[in-house]
Amino acid sequence: METRSAKRKKMAQIVENDAKAATDRISxxxxxxxxxxxxxxxxxxxxxxxxxxxxxxxxxxxxxxxxxxxxxxxxxxxxxxxxxxxxxxxxxxxxxxxxxxxxxxxxxxxxxxxxxxxxxxxxxxxxxxxxxxxxxxxxxxxxxxxxxxxxxxxxxxxxxxxxxxxxxxxxxxxxxxxLPPSSVMRHGFQSLQTLSLSLVILNNQPSLPDLFSESSFPLLKTLNLDSCLGLKYLHVGCRALEDLNLERCYELEGLDVSCSKLERMRLAKCFDAYSDKSWVKINTPKLERLCWQHNAITDMTMFGPSNLLNEVTVGFYVFTRDNILGKLQSAIDLLSGLSHARSLSLERQTIEILSNNHLLFQPFYNLKHLELHTGFNKSDVPGLTCLFKSSPTLDTLILKIIHEYRIERKEWNRDLWDMTITEGEQYWESQIRTLESFLQHLKVVKIHGFLDYENEVALAKFLLKHGKALEEMILHTGHCNARDTLRRQKIRSQMMGFSWASSNAKVAFQ
Structure with missing residues (x-):
């Protein structure tokens, strides 16, 4: 029989255990x-x-x-x-x-x-x-x-x-x-590593030739300038800078970037498309990524293009054909200065400029990944051909087709027993000799917005027929109604019956 003393000890132990369980361990x-x-x-x-x-x-x-x-x-x-x-x-x-x-x-x-x-x-x-x-x-x-x-x-x-x-x-x-005067800012920010300024008013000081220098920002690694109103001339020479982003500086006319450690640079919506005096000088031996997006064509000078250049995006902004006639050499200089790039993405207007003016630039011997945004009209085909010729060792090709329904397109309308060659097929067959190296290296093809028009099917058939190293072709067709679905199934069956140069090739519709 349990004694009273034993009961008291047992109850005391229970109370002690409950107190420990209720302890606020988080605090x-x-x-x-x-x-x-x-x-x-x-x-x-x-x-x-x-x-x-x-x-x-x-x-x-x-x-x-x-x-x-x-x-x-x-x-x-x-x-x-x-x-x-x-x-x-x-x-x-x-x-x-x-x-x-x-x-x-x-x-x-x-x-x-x-x-x-x-x-x-x-x-x-x-x-x-x-x-x-x-x-x-x-x-x-x-x-x-x-x-x-x-x-x-x-x-x-x-x-x-x-x-x-x-x-x-x-x-x-x-x-x-x-901004205060440069004399005030010149010896400040000695510890700053990232600076992002937006809506800067520079009407009284349109030039910043010596602000972003080694003495002003000795440790600065990232610089973002957005909507700098009144800015016309800018020099960036921070010795530690690794990332530079300029956006919506529409009044910019001159840009000088000289940074020995810069790895990433992005310029978007800068420069006036009507200005004939705009210029850019780039001296960045370690540049790895460059994004030139929705900018006017400017006089471009690149000192010692970086052999480390990996990813490049180029998109010119022009109003009319007459607006670019005097700037074609600048476009050639820009593309030639990027000849070491391993990955290149070109926006739609850039393809149109190449097609309409037959520009010649240095080949991209290191290019492995090419992404093109195009309307894929008949007028765009010469520009695409020019890029294929300039990419002799390309591994992956991505086409993103931008469809405008106000533009009429010729549909692929061949019957299974009709063996006549279309105009698009004739054109691509005439380019076999100049595209020989391109066809021997291409492994992956992805076409987004594939709607079975004649130009699209003709290119796909050409790449299947002559792409000796082709391993994969993915055609993203998107949604369609019941009538279009039946038609597409017929075209797909035709494409599966095309002659293929590569026994390892696989075709997928998504």
């Missing part, structure tokens, strides 16, 4: 680990958890990653920030949309640094400057006030407190602002 984790866990939650949830205990209140006041993009600033009211009032604020809260962000920064521990600060809101110049100054005082490392997030009704001067920050590593700012 015992180090601050750094808890901060990492909290970063996965919306910031409003993190703030609400701060009322659980003094420990969680301290975690909130020292939380280093403040991402306010999970908030809808247009739905924040004074009721939404009541849980932040751990202490009676010195000044009463107003009802503006920025109360939440302002209150969060005001309660921070004086000795807690901010690792990441990102927000979106419509606010006044004074409040924007105030928020930036607070962040700089807390040694912010990454400051993201942009990506189409901050809206103001006018332009403001670039905050000078940012220039001298010794802790700032990443700065992303989008809102209409003016």
């Amino acid at each position: 015992d984790l180090p601050d750094a680990v808890l901060h990492q866990i909290l970063f996965l939650l919306p910031i409003k949830c993190v703030a609400q958890m701060s009322i659980l205990s003094k420990r969680w209140k301290f975690l909130w006041s020292t939380f280093p990653d403040l991402d306010f993009t999970t908030l809808n600033p247009f739905q924040i009211s004074s009721q939404s920030v009541k849980f932040l009032e751990f202490e009676k604020p010195r000044q009463p809260l107003d009802s503006s949309r920025m109360d939440f962000i302002t209150q969060v920064l005001s309660i921070r521990d004086k000795h807690s640094d901010i690792r990441f600060l990102c927000f979106r809101a419509r606010l006044s110049f004074s409040r924007l400057n105030s928020l930036i100054r607070r962040a700089i005082r807390h040694n912010v490392r990454e400051l993201d006030i942009g990506a189409s997030t901050v809206c103001t009704d006018d332009y403001f001067n670039f905050p000078r407190c940012v220039i001298g920050s010794e802790t700032l590593r990443v700065l992303k700012l989008k809102s209409g602002f003016r």
Whole structure:
């Protein structure tokens, strides 16, 4: 029989075990680990958890990653920030949309640094400057006030407190602002590694010849400039720069890029198509990726084209045929300067320029992957042929056909017993000798938007008939109605009956 003393010991053990089971093990984790866990939650949830205990209140006041993009600033009211009032604020809260962000920064521990600060809101110049100054005082490392997030009704001067920050590593700012004089910025940003500026106002300083230099940005690795209004001439010479992106700089007339470590460069929607004086100089011996997209044709000079060049995208932007007559040599120079590329993608207007003007440029002896965007009209065929001739060792060919239904196309309408050769087939057969090397190396063909028109079927038949190394042909046909489905099935059966040069070739319709 169990004694009273034994019962008491047993009950005490049960109580002790229950107490251990109820221990808050999460709160015992180090601050750094808890901060990492909290970063996965919306910031409003993190703030609400701060009322659980003094420990969680301290975690909130020292939380280093403040991402306010999970908030809808247009739905924040004074009721939404009541849980932040751990202490009676010195000044009463107003009802503006920025109360939440302002209150969060005001309660921070004086000795807690901010690792990441990102927000979106419509606010006044004074409040924007105030928020930036607070962040700089807390040694912010990454400051993201942009990506189409901050809206103001006018332009403001670039905050000078940012220039001298010794802790700032990443700065992303989008809102209409003016840069201070180059003499002010020249010796700042000594620790900055990433800079993204959008909606820069340069009406009074249209030239930036010495801003992005070694002395101004000694550690800068990534530079993004978007919608620089009034910018006409730009020189980029940062010695550590690896990634350069320029977009929507429509007034740009001259660009000089001389960076020994640059690996990736993208220019999109820059230069005026009506300007006859625009020029570009590129001296980047380690360039691996180049994207020239939706730009006007400019005078291009490439010093010592990079043998490391891997991926290239080229897309010219022209209004009329007359607009490019005086710039054809520039287009030739650009394509010739990219002759070391291993992967090349050309947009539609580039194919049209090649077809209409019969341009001759250096062959792409290293090219293994070629992607072409084309309307595949009869007028585009010469440009495609020119590119095939210039790609003697090509491995993979991707055609993305852009269909415009206002343009009439000749359908493939041969019966099974009709053995006459179409005009398209005659053309490709006449090119066998000049395309011999191309046909001996091509292994993979993918055609997107394959709708069984005569030009498309003629090319597919030609590649099957003479592609000695062909291993795979994939034809993406898309959706069609019942009538077209029956017709396509008939054409597919015909194509499967074509003569194939490669016994290893496989044809798939998707």
